[in-house]
Amino acid sequence: FTTRATVAGLGDMGQALAAALLRNGFSTTVWNRTPGRAGSLTAAGAREATGLAEAFEASQVVILCVIDNSAVDELLAAAGDRLRGRTVVNLTNGTPRQARELGERVTALGAEYVDGGIMAVPPGIGTDQSFVLYSGSESAFKANRDLFEAFGGVQFVGEDTGLASLYDLALLSGMYGLHAGVMHAYALIGSEGISATDFSALLVPWLRAMSGFVTEAADRIDRDEFTKDVVSNLAMQAKAFPNLIEASKEQGVRPDLMEPVLRLFQEWVAKGHGDEDGVGVVRLLQERA
Numbered sequence: 412f413t414t415r416a417t418v419a420g421l422g423d424m425g426q427a428l429a430a431a432l433l434r435n436g437f438s439t440t441v442w443n444r445t446p447g448r449a450g451s452l453t454a455a456g457a458r459e460a461t462g463l464a465e466a467f468e469a470s471q472v473v474i475l476c477v478i479d480n481s482a483v484d485e486l487l488a489a490a491g492d493r494l495r496g497r498t499v500v501n502l503t504n505g506t507p508r509q510a511r512e513l514g515e516r517v518t519a520l521g522a523e524y525v526d527g528g529i530m531a532v533p534p535g536i537g538t539d540q541s542f543v544l545y546s547g548s549e550s551a552f553k554a555n556r557d558l559f560e561a562f563g564g565v566q567f568v569g570e571d572t573g574l575a576s577l578y579d580l581a582l583l584s585g586m587y588g589l590h591a592g593v594m595h596a597y598a599l600i601g602s603e604g605i606s607a608t609d610f611s612a613l614l615v616p617w618l619r620a621m622s623g624f625v626t627e628a629a630d631r632i633d634r635d636e637f638t639k640d641v642v643s644n645l646a647m648q649a650k651a652f653p654n655l656i657e658a659s660k661e662q663g664v665r666p667d668l669m670e671p672v673l674r675l676f677q678e679w680v681a682k683g684h685g686d687e688d689g690v691g692v693v694r695l696l697q698e699r700a
């Protein structure tokens with residue numbers, strides 16, 4: 412092999428990954444579909460492959476970071492026999508099913524497969540703000556842990572190839588749910604011209620105080636216990652929540668982000684769970700899956 416690792420895909424994330432490898436002293440080959448994106452990396456010592464075949468052949472570890480898994484499909488289709496004996500590390504965002512299918516495909520090509528979920532934005536790569544989840548071949552993961560440590564924190568979540576993606580998407584769900592609530596709060600407070608920055612002085616400590624929900628909810632879910640020691644029963648919440656929707660409409664703010672929450676609360680109450688803590692709605696979500 413000419414270099415230790417190849418990074419295929421030099422978008423914002425691929426560039427950050429390759430730069431982190433180079434900073435940590437790993438010889439690196441880079442490749443991008445559209446030429447002209449490797450400049451700062453070659454200046455930092457990367458070797459630029461002139462074609463995909465050369466990129467795949469150059470290294471024992473081939474890291475893929477492209478826009479989505481259908482782009483990964485295209486790259487694998489072009490790989491032919493060139494991946495035999497190598498390890499493919501796919502850090503492209505996708506679903507567990509896609510990861511499992513890609514894992515089977517790569518294994519059939521005679522290579523090992525590790526799937527990854529990057530929990531960072533590109534400037535965070537290689538800092539303590541970053542971690543990456545991995546699943547799939549544990550032996551390939553262990554053999555290349557030194558490379559992965561260049562990207563930040565490292566977490567292997569299991570040999571089921573789909574798990575890194577599952578963890579990644581579950582973490583993102585928590586984040587987007589929080590973001591959605593924050594966006595609605597700013598829209599609502601802004602309807603009276605109140606500055607978002609001024610309001611954030613209340614919102615931040617409020618959310619901090621409410622963050623205990625995360626572990627309390629986990630404990631209830633794991634014990635499957637939603638009725639003991641309830642201090643805010645769901646029937647009460649389902650009565651108060653429409654005020655949030657009505658107030659939004661009265662203030663000229665779209666209630667789109669909040670309405671689905673009310674619908675789920677009402678449905679679970681109608682099914683006889685009004686005496687529960689609201690987190691029991693998790694069971695309703697799972698019923699629908």
Ligand code: NDP
Nearest residue numbers: 420421422423424425444445477478482503504529531532
């Ligand atoms: P960019 O939009 O910056 O770059 C996309 C990359 O994908 C480019 O290198 C592009 O090549 C390549 N690409 C697109 N289609 C194909 C194709 N058919 N064949 C080959 N290459 C292709 O995206 P990012 O780099 O930010 O994201 C890459 C992955 O990382 C995504 O899956 C994203 O979800 C994930 N990710 C990104 C984060 C972020 O904050 N940026 C955070 C966590 C994960 P070309 O230059 O030729 O168009």
